[in-house]
Amino acid sequence: MTSASDIVLSIVNDILNVARLEAQKVTLINRTFDLLELFEDTIEKFGKRAGAKNIELIVNCEVDMLPRYVKGDPERLKQVLSHLLSNAVKFTDKGKIVLTISMQLQEVIDEDKDNQTYGQIVKKGRLLIEIYDTGIG
Known part of the structure; x- marks a missing residue:
């Protein structure tokens, strides 16, 4: 019952987001927000779904290379990651799903005038999330 209600809620939220x-x-x-916690919670959820289909979910992530806390929109990141994993699980009947998470760091001059580090060199990064699966898609 809980699983079914979660699915219905997810569909309703998706429709609202599209609108x-x-x-x-x-x-x-x-x-x-805590980036590692967001990844852990989301991956665990889809790991169970993959396991129920006897699909191996492999996560390649150098945790030491990722920052623990980042600034951004956690709900949108979780939504994108969930959609990628959901499609991979849905369309993979056998084999595996490989999720690779990496961070490309670079030093830039902070241009956010509201920030205490304005004008200073700060480290910013791009999060790269890649999904490979043996499904039909």
Whole structure:
């Protein structure tokens, strides 16, 4: 019952998000959150689904290379990661799913005037999430 209600809630949220996108009413939140916790929770959820289908979910991630806390929109990141993993699990009947997470760091001059580090060199990065699966897609 709980699983079915989670699925229905997810579908309703997806429909609402599409409507917001089409109306250009998507608001991104920029806050600090625990990146590793977000990954762990999301991957665990889909790891169980993959296991139920006897599909191997392999995660390639150098945890030491990722920052623990980042600034961004955790709900959108979780949504994107969930959609990628959901499609991989849904369309893979045998074999494996490989999730690779990496961070490409670079030093830049902080141009956020509201930030205490304005004008200083700070490390910023790009998060790279790659999914490979043996499914039909």
